[in-house]
Amino acid sequence: xxxxxxxxxxxxxxxxxxxxxxxxxxxxxxxxxxxxxxxxxxxxxxxxxxxxxxxxxxxxxxxxxxxxxxxxxxxxxxxxxxxxxxxxxxxxxxxxxxxxxxxxxxxxxxxxxxxxxxxxxxxxxxxxxxxxxxxxxxxxxxxxxxxxxxxxxxxxxxxxxxxxxxxxxxxxxxxxxxxxxxxxxxxxxxxxxxxxxxxxxxxxxxxxxxxxxxxxxxxxxxxxxxxxxxxxxxxxxxxxxxxxxxxxxxxxxxxxxxxxxxxxxxxxxxxxxxxxxxxxxxxxxxxxxxxxxxxxxxxxxxxxxxxxxxxxxxxxxxxxxxxxxxxxxxxxxxxxxxxxxxxxxxxxxxxxxxxxxxxxxx
Numbered sequence: 322x323x324x325x326x327x328x329x330x331x332x333x334x335x336x337x338x339x340x341x342x343x344x345x346x347x348x349x350x351x352x353x354x355x356x357x358x359x360x361x362x363x364x365x366x367x368x369x370x371x372x373x374x375x376x377x378x379x380x381x382x383x384x385x386x387x388x389x390x391x392x393x394x395x396x397x398x399x400x401x402x403x404x405x406x407x408x409x410x411x412x413x414x415x416x417x418x419x420x421x422x423x424x425x426x427x428x429x430x431x432x433x434x435x436x437x438x439x440x441x442x443x444x445x446x447x448x449x450x451x452x453x454x455x456x457x458x459x460x461x462x463x464x465x466x467x468x469x470x471x472x473x474x475x476x477x478x479x480x481x482x483x484x485x486x487x488x489x490x491x492x493x494x495x496x497x498x499x500x501x502x503x504x505x506x507x508x509x510x511x512x513x514x515x516x517x518x519x520x521x522x523x524x525x526x527x528x529x530x531x532x533x534x535x536x537x538x539x540x541x542x543x544x545x546x547x548x549x550x551x552x553x554x555x556x557x558x559x560x561x562x563x564x565x566x567x568x569x570x571x572x573x574x575x576x577x578x579x580x581x582x583x584x585x586x587x588x589x590x591x592x593x594x595x596x597x598x599x600x601x602x603x604x605x606x607x608x609x610x611x612x613x614x615x616x617x618x619x620x621x622x623x624x625x626x627x628x629x630x631x632x633x634x635x636x637x638x639x640x641x642x643x644x645x646x647x648x649x650x651x652x653x654x655x656x657x658x659x660x661x662x663x664x665x666x667x668x669x670x671x672x673x674x675x676x677x678x679x680x681x682x683x
Contacts, residue, residue, distance in 0.1 A: 351455065351456050351457065351458040351461075352456070353447070353455060353456060357444045357445075358435065358442045358443070358444050359442060359443060359444070359463070360439070360440055360441070360442050360443075361431070361434070361440070361441050361442060361443040361463065361465055361485075361488065362386060362440050362441055362465050363386075363439060363440035364386055364387050364388065364391070364439070364440050365386055366383050366384065366385055366386070366479075367383065367384040367386065368381070368383045369381045369383075370382055370383065370384045372469065372474050372480070374472075374473050374474055375471060375472070375473060376473075380474050380475065380476045380478075381476055381477065382474050382475075382476070382477065382478045382479070382480050383477065383478070383479045383480070384467070384480060384481075384482070385479050385480065385481045386467075386481075386482070387481075388436065389481065390481040390482055391436050391440075391441050392436070393481065393482070393483055393484075394434075394441070394467070394482055394483070394484055394485050395434050395436060395441070397468075397483060397484035397485070398410070398434050398484070398485055399434075401484075402432075408430060409430030409431050409432045409445055409446065410430065410431040410445075410485055410486075410487060410488065411425070411427055411430065411431075411487040411488070412427060412428050412429035412430065412431060412445070412451070412463065412487065412488045412489065412490065413425055413426065413427060413428060413487060413488075413489050413490070414426065414428055414454070414460065414489060414490050414491075415489055415490070415491055415493075416464070416466065416487075416489035416491070417489070418487060418489075419466070419487075426448075426450060427448050427450075427451065428447070428448055428450065428451030428454055428455075428460075428490050429445050429446060429447045429448060429451045430445045430446050430448070431443045431444075431445040431485075431488065432444060432445040432446065433445065434485075451490070454490060455490075459492075460490035460491065460492055461492065462490070462491050462492060463488055463489070463490055463491070464488060464489050464491050465485060465487075465488045466485070466486040466487045466488060466489065467482030467483075467484070467485060467486065468482060468483055468484035468485070468486050469482055469483060470483060520535070520538070523538055524537075524538055527541040527542065527545075528541070529541060567593065567596070568593070570596065571589055571592040571593055571596065574592055574596070574599075574600060574603070575588065575589060575592070578603040578604075578606075578607055580607065581603060581606040581607050582603070588603070591669065594666065594669070595666075595668065595669035595670060597670055598653075598668065598669035598670030598671075598672070598673050599669060601670065601673055602646075602649070602650040602653065602673060605646035605649065605650070606643065606646050606647060606650065645680055645682075648676075648680055649673065649676045649677050649680050650673070650676075652676035652679070652680070653669060653672040653673040653675070653676040653677075654672070656672040656675050656676055657669050657672040660672070
């Protein structure tokens with residue numbers, strides 16, 4: 322039930338607004354939860370809530386009942402509960418305590434509040450007059466009355482409460498919802514059986530009997546976590562060994578190809594990132610070893626027997642091949658940079674192959 326806000330003459334007192342009720346009793350027998358915890362309110366926005374300004378005018382605002390608001394309400398409640406002779410927060414019937422012309426008999430007193438993922442829950446004492454109203458099914462919903470700062474509000478403004486004034490049993494909810502509070506742990510009817518089914522499935526996955534206890538399941542999960550931790554340590558150790566071996570191989574590669582390397586740091590980085598592809602490029606750049614030959618001459622005229630010296634054309638071809646290899650290497654670096662995206666490097670070996678296909682043969 323969404324009632325009008327209540328203004329109190331002293332300007333220091335807060336503005337009151339009733340909020341969206343939630344179901345207290347949802348089962349056929351109207352049985353209260355054995356653990357005593359019931360949901361006071363669920364998290365939600367409540368639009369078109371009339372609130373009274375200091376000048377007496379009412380404007381519609383949106384009550385924002387979220388975890389942030391709940392933390393403020395709980396803080397105010399704890400401060401109130403810490404005071405001497407705290408008797409609890411009143412739970413009346415149909416918010417009669419807000420109307421001086423009606424009786425304000427208590428149906429219950431809220432003594433504890435607890436924030437949860439689905440809202441705020443309460444525990445307290447149910448009075449002798451309130452118990453038959455609940456267990457008899459006369460009232461099945463509860464609606465909190467929140468306190469808001471006394472100030473001027475704008476139409477459509479989003480406002481959060483600063484405290485809990487009271488609550489009321491009601492059968493006329495403006496906004497239905499909330500978790501039924503007659504089932505243990507705040508689970509709707511049938512949820513307990515569903516939880517049992519879920520635990521059977523979990524136990525089966527863990528290799529346990531379907532009726533194994535939660536403690537056995539927790540122990541089995543801990544064993545799995547321990548194994549995962551050990552495996553992670555082994556992987557870390559192997560990774561370090563691999564990195565050490567790769568670093569040694571790269572140093573050896575740099576020594577082998579030092580004649581064609583002009584920027585050692587860049588080439589080292591390429592070798593560490595893609596050793597196979599970088600070695601192909603270095604092999605293409607490396608000059609062939611010079612072979613020393615002995616010319617056999619004829620004794621008569623001391624000329625090479627039917628042979629000839631290396632032609633200038635052979636040298637030109639060799640230089641052209643080296644230039645082609647350099648162009649391929651340069652283009653491969655460009656292709657890798659162009660095709661790398663989203664933090665993933667394009668394989669250098671693939672970039673080299675792309676560049677090689679695009680470069681005409683000598």
